[in-house]
Amino acid sequence: MRLLLSGFTLTLALAGPLAATGGTAPKYAVADLAPALRENAHAVVRYQEETLLVKSVGRTVETTRRAVTILDEAGRRWAAELVYYSQLNSVSYFRGAVYDATGRQLRQLRSQDIQDISLSDGFSLASDGRGRVADLSQPTYPYTVEFEYEVVSDNPLFYSTWRPQPVEQLSVEQASFRVLMPTGMALRYQERQLPAGTAQARRTQGSQDVYEWQVRNLPAREQEPDGPAVGELTPSVYTAPAEFEVQGHAGRLSSWADLSRWTYELNAGRAELPPALVAGMQALVQGEPDERARIRKVYQYLQANTRYISVQLGLGGWQTFPASAVAANGYGDCKALTNYCQALLGAAGIKAHAALVRAGTDEQDIRTDFPSSQFNHVVLCVPLTQPARPDTVWLECTSQTDPFGYMGSFTGNRHALLLLPEGGHLVPTPRYGAAENRRERHADVFLDASGNATATLRTLRTGLEYDGVAGLPGLELSEQKKRVGNQLALPNFTLHKVAFQALPPGAPVPGLTETLALTLPGLAPPSGKRVFLTPNLLSRLPTLATSGGERQSEVRLDHAFTQLDTVQLHLPASLRPEQLPAPVQLKTPFGTYSSQLSTLPDGTLRYIRRLEMPRRRFAATEYPAYLEFRRKVAAADKAQLVLLKTDA
Template sequence: MTFCNKLHLILFMFFLISIDPAKGRNKTDYNVSRISHLLLKDADAVIRKKNITFNVSDRKSAYSKIVTAVTIFNQEGRSFSDLEIPYDRFKKIKNIEGCIYDKDGELVKELDENDIIDVSDVSNSSIYDESRLKKISLHYQMFPYTVEYSYEEEIEGYVQWPVWVDQETLDAVEYSNFVVTIPSELKLRFWCSQDSVKPTITLKGDEREYVWESKGLKKLSNDVYGDNYEDFATVVRIAPNEFEIDDAEGDMSSWKTFGKWYHDLCKGKDNLPDKVIQEINQLTLAAINPLEKIEMLYKYLQKNNRYVSVQLGIGMWQPYDATYVYEHGYGDCKALSNYMVTLLSKVGIKAFQVLIKSGNARFTFIKEFPNQMFNHAIVCVPMEKDTIWLECTSTTNSCGEIGSRNENRQALMITPEGGVVVRTPKSNSNKNVQIRVTNASLKSTGDLVLATSILWTGNQKATISSFVEYATPREIEEWISKLVTAPGLNIGSHKFIKDEKESVNKFNLNITLLRYGTPGNTRFFFQPSIMETRRSVPTEVDKRYSPVKFNYPYIDIDTVRFTVPDEFIVETVPNNVAVNFPFGKFYSKTTVINNKSILYERYLEINNYIIPPEEYNEYRRFIQQIVAADRAKAILIKRN
């Protein structure tokens, strides 16, 4: 055999070895040494790749493949080893694969079928639900290591297409891409949060391919960028014009047509037995105006119904009819909202369902880009001089209160003519108030005996109502322990009171703080600010890129009257403090009364939902002054 022939044979054998699947899986680009040093700074994990491929077959069928790989450096990054894949009867999951690679990129473990746990994705408030989860956890004992997952989705019937976020967390990203393929006869609509980011579009036969990609994204700081990816990442949303789910054809080319599709799903769902119609008309007979009728029927809904998730087939979209809700006494947000609209219609009041993206984070509503982004339904009742909004899943809200998770955001009102973009109301700080009045008796031992009364209104009331309604006695005690800033807490009696007439909640509490003060031979030191004081200042940064966000504007008012032990008189109290910024104000005032008692007053107001990034340094100074005021001490001295 000639030298050339031998060389060809060697090269050919090397080629066969190199393409052997078993061998190939051991050789990857996951060697940790390949990661740029720019991505390694302060890294708990680095996303090596996140690839989403989405292929549209027709207006009801699609296929996607997701591949992720994350290098994990320490315990804080171990959550990336876990994967949850949701699915239902419209989405089938196939070909799940997983591997672990060591720091050198060598394969050390492959996913076994027994590692995949299939569970129902049903909350405690669900009784009928087809949603399920495939849960996987692949862990390795030696850091750093890399976890790679891949799986495929077959979709039959869709309303919502995937969203691509190039940096979903603050962690560094080596490479991420989004590949969308669609038949040429179908239209792909897309929206990108960054105007400068454009897809690469390629015509491939009778299909068009769109590709977005990002690479080399450094780890971000929460103090600089916040924790909402919409404030720092590139976000790409895609949507169809025409779609079909469970034989229900729809048009998403405009908010009007999308709303019309949902309205048509609800047709015929507004029937009630005659006895119910007679009952509610009799109930509202004494009402002197439409508002009183709305209040009566809202209380009727709350008294007789509860929220239960019902997610079957197109039931994820189509509500159960009003008669079903009446007979069973429960429904999900869609069913309860439809029921409320039906009740109002039977007494001559026109109301509409509203689809909304509910949650603490206010995601961008893109008016020029109709797409499915909603997860909740509420009710809008237009009035001659005002509009009433109703959260129908709550048994504790007052009429007109929709809660911080629904307020101050755009939504889609469903009318017979189609969808109409509306904005839910904002709340003012003087609507969301917490008032605490405390009588505090100081003992010469340093103990402090407290009798506190707390009152909440608006969103502060709604938040505490939701908590108290489901909290265990132990959770209540844990919550009480967070109200004060000192150790040595002994909890006495406590009682929660719901005042429906005044639309407030109250809480009476008796506690003792052991050795709250520090008695010396001649002097006694203690901190007048007792309840939930500010303990830390936001981190100083060169430049802030995202706003500081609040769930709602609010006011907190504290009044504490301290009774001084007989053997002491007041020597020193904290200076009065007054701080005023465009986004809020704070003051604290300490008054000595006849050397026998001290009156401490504290007021904190945040008057908006966001503080722009350019005002971050002012916000930081604001908090600095509050922390200093809250830490200030009073001094008592023994009588001669």
């Protein structure tokens, strides 16, 4: 599995083998850099050469050479390098050196400079990974680092991905990528965002077919607000095998069905449970007519009787422990726990399918048009048979606390690959849109004549809005107050009370109600005869920064949500409204917004705000209109209420 950890990558290179220290000619002098490559850049890739040598269906060798000039502190992450290894991947060598601005070598990488670390992330499908990390950072800028290493892999499910310019504010002087295949063995690849003239060149060299790509003089790019990651807009080449073999298990990979079938067959016959447990599952669901309720009972049993532990070694990254082992031990990795839950459901008469998924809160969806091994996790898909219309329950089997049937930001809103004996296909995991991702807040604010206030806030968060607060009820009160307080965008406050109440289990999506009691000194300090107060206390949408140039990328609104705020302002007798902000109504393709302040019969002022944003994409030409929508919302959110002192 290819890993990206902070600024460390597995796709780095340098300008030829490292020279010995002493008497070497200067290289990578910063003065030789073209001015265009320094513009908007924190670092410059001077030379990068990546080679994937496919020796057979069961072995590959990746060689990486790269040199990077680091211009300032913001580019410092490129001074460190991580090389991944595991039981199926070994590091042949790892070298490095660092040069000053003139190109004079300062020192070479020594063995004591290299740290060995674990790369277990606590959920991955095929990761028993470790890493070797080296850091050649210097106190004075600019300087240049170079690294060279080779990784031999007996897990050829993962071929190289070439991304010479993966992030913003990184320019590239020259970079190349070569793949050497045995003649007659097919290479599958997908090119994206290649500049003109960069399409692969193919030639035969002895008994090998050689594929090669090169780029030169790529200026640094900057991330645009609400735009795709720079790595999606810069050159890349994805490669994958047409056929492979992992520790004697051969497979093909020309379609999603191929990968599904291979993974299914690798794990077949491992779902047998002890007879007593089978009888227990049958008794657990006996007499329960509702299919979803039966699934819930089995899932609750799983959560109460198992825990996650990473035991993924070698082929075990793909092949599960038998369900009987999990029953005996009470633990397993994501494959083992999913297989175990599938077996428990089977004992209860419920059919379910394991499904591969790329998990992670910040992970993008897989490239659905390029069948390849892009997954790092496995979940369980349970098709329902009773409803009038087809429905599915999805289960995260590694968590003891996740709500039943909820995928959230970790595995929701993306594609998964069903594992079926005949070969599965991609299916969408649950989609969470604006209707599910809600934040509803009700605030009662009691203002005194001096502008101080007390307030009670009740906030319900559901769906993806719930994800960020799901773990709060399990923390100590002091930690709860600390975390909640850090999220309150108020200039001065004291938090007196924190309480949480979860939605009942039958809710369509999980939710949590948070109740807070606060004092707000100086919330609305008097200014002469008037008091100025912004009734929108906590839900102000910021404006977006405008750049001088023309928008280059599309607009991506990846998180749909609904915000509904009600603020009731209880005023003392000595204050009355002199001027209320005008109501605002906006309805655009980018979202809808409304805000209004009104006076209730008892003199209380009620402020109601609603903002709904879709999950949608727009052309770059629509960015000015999107900016205008954001500007109007931000202005309305900051609108002030003017109160007049009646006793002045």
